[in-house]
Amino acid sequence: MIDVINLTKRYGKLTVLDDISVSIKKGEKVVVIGPSGSGKSTFLRCLNCMEDPSGGQIIFKGENIADMKVDINKHRRHIGMVFQQFNLFNNKTVLQNIMLAPVHLQLKETRKARIKAFFNKDSSIITKKEIIENARQNALRLLERVGLSEKADQYPSSLSGGQKQRIAIARSLAMNPDVILFDEPTSALDPEMVGEVLQLMKEVADDGMTMVVVTHEMGFAREVGSRVLFMDGGKIVEDKPPHEFFTNPENPRLKEFLSKVL
Amino acid sequence: MGKFNVKWEAFADSWREGGDARVIEGLKNTLTIAIIGLVIGIVIGVIIAVVRVMPKYKLLPKILDKICYIYTSFFRGTPMVVQLLVGYYVLFPLMGITVSSLVTCIIIFGLNSGAYLSETMRAGINSVDSGQMEAGRALGLSYGATMIKIVVPQAIKNILPTIGNEFISLIKETSVVSFVGAVDLYNAFRYIGSNNYEFMVPYLIMAMFYIVIVLIISLGIKLMERSLRKSDRRN
Numbered sequence: 154m155i156d157v158i159n160l161t162k163r164y165g166k167l168t169v170l171d172d173i174s175v176s177i178k179k180g181e182k183v184v185v186i187g188p189s190g191s192g193k194s195t196f197l198r199c200l201n202c203m204e205d206p207s208g209g210q211i212i213f214k215g216e217n218i219a220d221m222k223v224d225i226n227k228h229r230r231h232i233g234m235v236f237q238q239f240n241l242f243n244n245k246t247v248l249q250n251i252m253l254a255p256v257h258l259q260l261k262e263t264r265k266a267r268i269k270a271f272f273n274k275d276s277s278i279i280t281k282k283e284i285i286e287n288a289r290q291n292a293l294r295l296l297e298r299v300g301l302s303e304k305a306d307q308y309p310s311s312l313s314g315g316q317k318q319r320i321a322i323a324r325s326l327a328m329n330p331d332v333i334l335f336d337e338p339t340s341a342l343d344p345e346m347v348g349e350v351l352q353l354m355k356e357v358a359d360d361g362m363t364m365v366v367v368t369h370e371m372g373f374a375r376e377v378g379s380r381v382l383f384m385d386g387g388k389i390v391e392d393k394p395p396h397e398f399f400t401n402p403e404n405p406r407l408k409e410f411l412s413k414v415l
Numbered sequence: 416m417g418k419f420n421v422k423w424e425a426f427a428d429s430w431r432e433g434g435d436a437r438v439i440e441g442l443k444n445t446l447t448i449a450i451i452g453l454v455i456g457i458v459i460g461v462i463i464a465v466v467r468v469m470p471k472y473k474l475l476p477k478i479l480d481k482i483c484y485i486y487t488s489f490f491r492g493t494p495m496v497v498q499l500l501v502g503y504y505v506l507f508p509l510m511g512i513t514v515s516s517l518v519t520c521i522i523i524f525g526l527n528s529g530a531y532l533s534e535t536m537r538a539g540i541n542s543v544d545s546g547q548m549e550a551g552r553a554l555g556l557s558y559g560a561t562m563i564k565i566v567v568p569q570a571i572k573n574i575l576p577t578i579g580n581e582f583i584s585l586i587k588e589t590s591v592v593s594f595v596g597a598v599d600l601y602n603a604f605r606y607i608g609s610n611n612y613e614f615m616v617p618y619l620i621m622a623m624f625y626i627v628i629v630l631i632i633s634l635g636i637k638l639m640e641r642s643l644r645k646s647d648r649r650n
Binding site for chain 2: 201203226227228229230231232233234236238239240241242243244245253254257258321324325328
């Protein structure tokens with residue numbers, strides 16, 4: 154799915170990611186943990202080039218998306234992302250938040266065909282109305298899935314943090330992505346709202362979604378993760394299935410870390 | 416106060432003898448110049464602001480940025496009257512275009528407010544949380560699409576009071592358009608006054624016209640802000 158080859162990220166003289174190579178396969182749930190400043194968020198943000206890597210390659214669907222010549226927007230449609238601060242569009246209702254990107258991109262893709270069809274009186278091509286209606290139905294279905302149907306026409310400012318994050322997950326699911334990146338999805342939540350978001354993430358995982366999750370939730374890592382990566386000093390220092398990772402850590406820094414957080 | 420009656424009568428005479436039509440024309444022109452000028456200004460302001468906040472890896476944005484910088488420096492660095500005069504008597508004749516003084520005023524007012532609004536708009540865009548842009552880009556939307564659909568609407572909402580102030584100052588600045596021969600409110604009332612050299616009442620009423628227009632606009636802005644704020648309200 155995603156192959157990371159010799160990924161390096163520098164800010165000036167500071168090396169944040171130091172020659173990382175890792176491969177994420179379809180259906181895997183990769184959980185990334187590590188102390189703050191270890192580069193785990195930067196690593197995640199490099200996977201969809203929200204941060205441009207300073208060196209190395211990110212191979213997604215056979216193409217190196219770290220290459221500046223590649224149309225990154227095309228690839229990002231297939232890589233969902235969920236943020237710590239939710240980042241719902243404040244000027245759009247919940248439903249519009251979910252529909253916006255699918256409608257916009259599908260309209261853009263079919264623009265030429267639709268204009269041609271208009272002049273040829275060709276009715277086989279999908280119309281703007283149908284695109285919007287399809288996206289709407291899909292959005293409503295997703296809202297039902299995340300249990301927030303009744304919030305469809307409200308604005309994000311009237312939602313709780315947990316609800317916002319569930320909408321944000323629905324928004325990325327609406328694009329039918331091949332993989333979803335989660336950047337500390339529960340770190341900005343009140344403790345009592347963490348559960349509902351983790352529960353939803355677990356359901357998404359059970360449906361077979363490929364996921365890369367940066368988190369401090371060790372329980373989630375243990376329960377849902379198929380692999381756990383431990384990052385320290387810009388390197389991946391441990392990469393194991395959760396059972397081994399937690400019961401039999403080898404790296405001394407990881408041992409120290411686990412002794413503090415568990 | 417007896418004298419005021421005489422002056423009032425003089426004004427009433429002038430008003431009846433064609434002054435009323437002149438004032439209506441002036442009012443219409445004042446509003447036309449300010450409204451169309453503001454619309455042009457907002458469009459130009461958004462374009463310049465987006466150019467100026469755009470990431471500048473490539474050559475084209477760098478060049479555009481320089482052009483925008485020169486543009487804003489010129490319009491912010493010279494008085495409106497000078498811009499009108501240069502436009503009407505220098506630029507348009509040099510380009511070989513004949514435009515009426517009203518159209519000149521609309522164009523110059525648009526260009527001028529574009530320069531001022533671009534700075535306001537830039538501040539507005541910077542005031543929108545960077546996460547909004549990130550979320551749009553992460554969904555595969557382009558920089559431009561995210562800007563137009565997500566960031567700029569929020570930016571405009573944030574700077575709406577400033578846009579209102581710009582509109583008000585445009586209304587007031589229209590009082591210089593008679594320099595290039597356009598009829599505005601000031602020009603109309605000066606015409607009324609100069610019929611019989613009684614300026615007291617005409618200019619008093621002119622001031623009232625301006626303040627009523629400005630008060631109405633302020634009210635309009637307040638109402639508009641309230642309706643735009645519905646996305647902030649908890650319901």
